[in-house]
Amino acid sequence: xxxxxxxWFKETANWVFILLAIPTLLGAWRTVTSNNIVRSxxxxxVSLGGAAAMFLSLGAAFVxxxxxxxxxxxxxxxxxxxxxxxxxxxxxxxxxxxxxxVRMPAALLSLSMFVLVAWGxxxxxxxxxxxxxxxxxTSDIANLIFSRxxxxxxxxxxxxxxxxxxxxALARRDDGGGA
Amino acid sequence: MLNxxxxxxxxxxxxxxxxxxxxxxxxxxxxxxxxxxxxxxxxVAYESGIEPIGGGWNQxxxxxxxFALLFLIFDVEAVFIFPWALQLEFFSSIGSxxxxxxxxxxxxxxxxxxxxxxxxKGVLTWE
Amino acid sequence: MEFVxxxxxxxxxxxxxxxxxxxxxxxxxxxxxLKIGSHMQTRIGPYYAGGRWGWAQPLADGxxxxxxxxxxxxxxxxxxxxxxxxxxxxxxxxxxxxxxxGPDMVGANLDLGAFYLLAISSLSVLGVLMAGWSSANKYSLxxxxxxxxxxxxxxxxxxxxxVAVVIQAGTMSLNGIVDAQQQTWFTxxxxxxxxxxxxxxxxxxFAIFMIAAVAELSRIPFxxxxxxxxxxxxxxxxxxxxxxxxFFLGEYASMISLSAIAATLYLGGYAVPGxxxxxxxxxxxxxxxxxxxxxxxxxxxxxxxxxxxxxxxxQTLAWTWLxxxxxxxxxxxxxxxxxx
Numbered sequence: 001x002x003x004x005x006x007x008w009f010k011e012t013a014n015w016v017f018i019l020l021a022i023p024t025l026l027g028a029w030r031t032v033t034s035n036n037i038v039r040s041x042x043x044x045x046v047s048l049g050g051a052a053a054m055f056l057s058l059g060a061a062f063v064x065x066x067x068x069x070x071x072x073x074x075x076x077x078x079x080x081x082x083x084x085x086x087x088x089x090x091x092x093x094x095x096x097x098x099x100x101x102v103r104m105p106a107a108l109l110s111l112s113m114f115v116l117v118a119w120g121x122x123x124x125x126x127x128x129x130x131x132x133x134x135x136x137x138t139s140d141i142a143n144l145i146f147s148r149x150x151x152x153x154x155x156x157x158x159x160x161x162x163x164x165x166x167x168x169a170l171a172r173r174d175d176g177g178g179a
Numbered sequence: 180m181l182n183x184x185x186x187x188x189x190x191x192x193x194x195x196x197x198x199x200x201x202x203x204x205x206x207x208x209x210x211x212x213x214x215x216x217x218x219x220x221x222x223v224a225y226e227s228g229i230e231p232i233g234g235g236w237n238q239x240x241x242x243x244x245x246f247a248l249l250f251l252i253f254d255v256e257a258v259f260i261f262p263w264a265l266q267l268e269f270f271s272s273i274g275s276x277x278x279x280x281x282x283x284x285x286x287x288x289x290x291x292x293x294x295x296x297x298x299x300k301g302v303l304t305w306e
Numbered sequence: 307m308e309f310v311x312x313x314x315x316x317x318x319x320x321x322x323x324x325x326x327x328x329x330x331x332x333x334x335x336x337x338x339x340l341k342i343g344s345h346m347q348t349r350i351g352p353y354y355a356g357g358r359w360g361w362a363q364p365l366a367d368g369x370x371x372x373x374x375x376x377x378x379x380x381x382x383x384x385x386x387x388x389x390x391x392x393x394x395x396x397x398x399x400x401x402x403x404x405x406x407x408g409p410d411m412v413g414a415n416l417d418l419g420a421f422y423l424l425a426i427s428s429l430s431v432l433g434v435l436m437a438g439w440s441s442a443n444k445y446s447l448x449x450x451x452x453x454x455x456x457x458x459x460x461x462x463x464x465x466x467x468x469v470a471v472v473i474q475a476g477t478m479s480l481n482g483i484v485d486a487q488q489q490t491w492f493t494x495x496x497x498x499x500x501x502x503x504x505x506x507x508x509x510x511x512f513a514i515f516m517i518a519a520v521a522e523l524s525r526i527p528f529x530x531x532x533x534x535x536x537x538x539x540x541x542x543x544x545x546x547x548x549x550x551x552x553f554f555l556g557e558y559a560s561m562i563s564l565s566a567i568a569a570t571l572y573l574g575g576y577a578v579p580g581x582x583x584x585x586x587x588x589x590x591x592x593x594x595x596x597x598x599x600x601x602x603x604x605x606x607x608x609x610x611x612x613x614x615x616x617x618x619x620x621q622t623l624a625w626t627w628l629x630x631x632x633x634x635x636x637x638x639x640x641x642x643x644x645x646x
Contacts, residue, residue, distance in 0.1 A: 038439055042386065045432065056188055061418050065425040066258050073428030073461075074254040077454060078247040080435045084451055085243050133185040138418060138478070139269065142262030146270065146279045153259065154282070157289040160252045164293040167248040168302055171241045186313050187414035190320065191403050191422075194413060197321055198399035202392045202552050205372070209548035213375050224379045224443040225543055243455050246621070250458040253629070257465045260636070261421050264472040267643050276644035283640075287633060294625065303625050304618065 013132035016057050024050025041079050048072050058130060062138045245302050249294065256290050259283075320413050324402050332558040336364040339558075339606050346610040374547030379442055382544065386440035391545075391552035393433035398556045400426045401563045406481045408576050408590030419480040420468050423567065424461075427522075430560075431457045437553075438541035449540025452617065453524060459624035460521035460528070466632035467515040470639045471571045474503055480567075484575035488582075502574035507642070510635045512572040514628055519564040520605055521624070523557060527612040528620060565601035566594060573597050 008014055027046030034040040048071045055064035145153050263283050270279040297303055340363060344351050356363035378384050401423050403413035416422050431454050438450015472478055475486035483503075490498040491506060504512045521528040542553055569575055575597075576590030615623070 036383070039383070039386065042436065059184065061184075061188075061416070062262070062421070065418060065421055069421075069425035069428055070251070070254055070258055072432065073425065074247075074251040074458070077431050077435065077458060078244075078251050080432075080439070081243050081247045081451065081454060084435070084439060084447065085241060133182060135184045135417065138262050138421075139266050142266035143269075145259065145262060146266070146282060147275075150282055154286060154289075156255075156259070157286045160255060161289050161293045164248060164252050165296060168245060168297055168300060171245050172300060172302060187416055190317060190414040191400065191416075193317060193321065194324070194403045195396045195400045197325070198396035199392050201325075201399070202395045205548050205552060206376070206388075209372055209374070209376055213373055213547065215375060221377060222380045224381065224441070225445070243451050246455045246459060249625070250462065253462050254465075257424075257462070257469070260466075260469050261472065261478065264469045264636075264640075265476065265478055267473050267640055268476040271644045280640055280644050284637070291630075291633070294629070298626055303621060 013057070016132070017054070020050050020053045020057060023047075024054065037083055038080065041076060041083065044079075045072055045076055048076070058132060059134045059136050061135055062141055242302060245297065249297060252290060252293065256287065259286065323407075323411075324399070324413065328399065328402065328559045328562070329555075331562045332555050333364045333368075335558045335561055335602055335606075336367075337361065338602070339609075340364070342603070342606050343610050346607070368551060371547055371551040376548065377544075377546055379544050381442040383440040383442070386436050387544075388549070390433045390437035390440065391549050391556070393436060394430050394556045395552055397426055397429040397433065398559045398563065401560070401567075404480050405563065405566045406484060406570060406576060406590075407594055408587040409481065410587055411576075411590060412481060415479055415481045418478050420472055420478045420483070420571075424465050424468065427560075428461060430556075431461075434541055437545065441541070441544035443544050445543045446541050449543065453541055456524065456528065456620060456624075457522060459621055460518040460628070463514050463624065463628035463632045464518040464522065466629065466636060467511045467518065468571065470511045470632075470635050471503060471508065473636065473639050473643055474506065474508065480570050480575070483571060484577050487574045488577050488579070500579055502572060504572040507639070508572055508635075510631065511639075512568070514632050514635065515568055515572065516601075516604075518624075518628065519568060520608060521620070522564065523561055523605070525561075525605065526609040527615045529614060561602055561605060562598060565598045565605070568601055569594060569597035 024047050027043045027048075027050060030043040031040050031047060034043055048067060052064045052067040052072070055061075055067060260283065263279065267276065267279065270276050337360075340351075340360065343349060351360075356366060378387050404416055404419040404423055406412040406415070434453045434457065435450050438446045438448075438453065441447075471483060475483040477483060477486065487502045487506075488500050491501050492499055542550060545553060576594045577586065578589060578593055581589065
């Protein structure tokens with residue numbers, strides 16, 4: 001099915017998409033290019049916020065708010081606290097080094113990641129019509145998790161437990177005297 | 180186009196924007212009427228009246244990182260527990276209530292092991 | 307087109323209503339705090355300032371802050387420093403979207419109401435950390451870290467307490483939760499008895515929610531992050547003038563929103579037992595605001611009568627008591643739901 005460019009711009013949903021995609025991409029770009037590590041994390045918030053809004057515009061409200069709750073509300077906080085307890089020169093001086101010898105491998109890695117994810121998505125969903133702004137009920141998600149995906153669900157808890165124990169093991173002092 | 184869902188989230192977006200406009204408006208009003216005389220000691224960071232000592236590095240205790248990690252893990256749990264809470268009535272009406280109950284108890288139980296480990300290792304206590 | 311016009315018209319009405327509630331509500335609560343505090347601790351204060359009973363004092367404070375110079379310390383990250391109050395205020399106002407003041411008097415009756423408000427209110431932690439780091443002040447950084455650690459520690463019991471309500475109501479929509487409290491609980495003869503969730507076995511949940519809510523507000527006894535005696539004003543140390551006012555206003559607005567949520571989840575919200583139909587839309591705001599006023603009074607009361615918890619006691623209370631208790635509460639409620 002081909003869509004002419006003029007038709008594409010007639011859809012409100014596409015305008016909403018553009019409106020959300022621009023800050024998402026700009027946030028992602030500045031995350032990588034910013035010289036200041038804390039600002040980098042804050043740009044990542046912009047990018048994640050855009051992603052959350054994108055999910056909302058596709059009707060996946062639960063996923064959208066999960067991005068806000070878990071990624072912005074917890075992962076970003078973990079990043080910020082991690083930075084602030086270790087190497088947070090106060091204020092503007094938190095410089096990042098952009099060694100030029102890592103730029104190429106990093107660019108290659110992210111490009112291949114992009115190709116992989118994009119190819120996977122196009123391969124799986126290019127023929128699926130998604131009705132924008134039509135909500136997916138959360139109950140459907142629950143029904144899937146607790147019937148078809150029970151085993152992965154339980155495995156998630158073990159992964160989380162492993163992450164927690166690993167983090168504690170790293171953070172503790174070796175002398176056994178507790179933290 | 181303008182269905183219930185879309186309208187609801189326009190409302191949310193407008194409310195968020197109003198929060199920003201409220202602060203922006205107050206700051207703009209402040210800029211219009213407040214005096215501006217930069218410089219001098221009023222721009223120095225407050226350190227109980229003496230001049231700031233040192234600047235750059237300020238390391239804090241690692242325990243804050245553990246708190247954040249624990250929070251992240253239980254936050255992920257919360258994401259799974261909400262759909263479960265929502266559908267518990269439905270599951271028990273189709274007769275699989277107990278199964279689903281046990282599934283969640285196992286999940287939370289495994290995570291609680293992590294909390295118990297953290298408490299037993301003393302990472303949550305001060306010395 | 308008629309529906310569209312209607313929608314935008316309604317939106318303007320909702321905005322006006324919410325701004326009215328937030329701004330006048332915050333002023334009233336600030337005033338109440340001054341008066342109740344002075345009565346409880348015999349802090350007499352000025353006799354002649356602020357008109358009769360000092361009604362104009364909060365307004366005068368606001369006007370004073372508005373005229374102050376906008377300072378930012380040397381070495382601070384001005385963009386982040388300036389943006390932190392925006393984040394806090396946006397999160398605070400956005401919470402009001404889902405608070406129902408009547409069956410139809412709600413910003414947006416989201417299916418995910420309870421989940422939405424937990425997600426959106428978690429953003430204020432971000433604002434606190436931004437404020438703490440960007441101020442380029444040692445008190446601010448330590449205060450920011452402490453505040454963030456406290457906010458996340460008490461967010462979990464808050465979330466888990468809400469989960470128990472969701473189980474009992476079978477819905478995440480706040481309107482739905484109010485409706486569920488209007489449903490018949492049991493019948494005596496031909497009388498249908500309905501009761502708010504606090505009576506239907508959510509007393510533990512309500513207690514956990516209120517303790518966590520006071521901690522989320524960083525108020526005494528949980529005001530370690532901004533403890534004057536050791537951290538000056540915590541992450542707010544360098545803030546002054548209008549930006550400080552925004553944090554201050556946000557704090558009192560969150561006091562109202564958290565009380566409104568507690569009233570909706572546990573105390574029946576806008577509903578009056580036995581009253582149905584359109585009249586509830588009319589009575590609703592008054593009923594809800596009365597419940598909010600009671601809860602706000604309790605929160606103020608706690609502040610003026612309790613000593614401050616130590617930082618370690620505060621974390622221990624959250625992690626070793628409130629979270630396991632909240633999980634126990636969920637277990638009990640869910641077992642009841644499935645078995646009976």
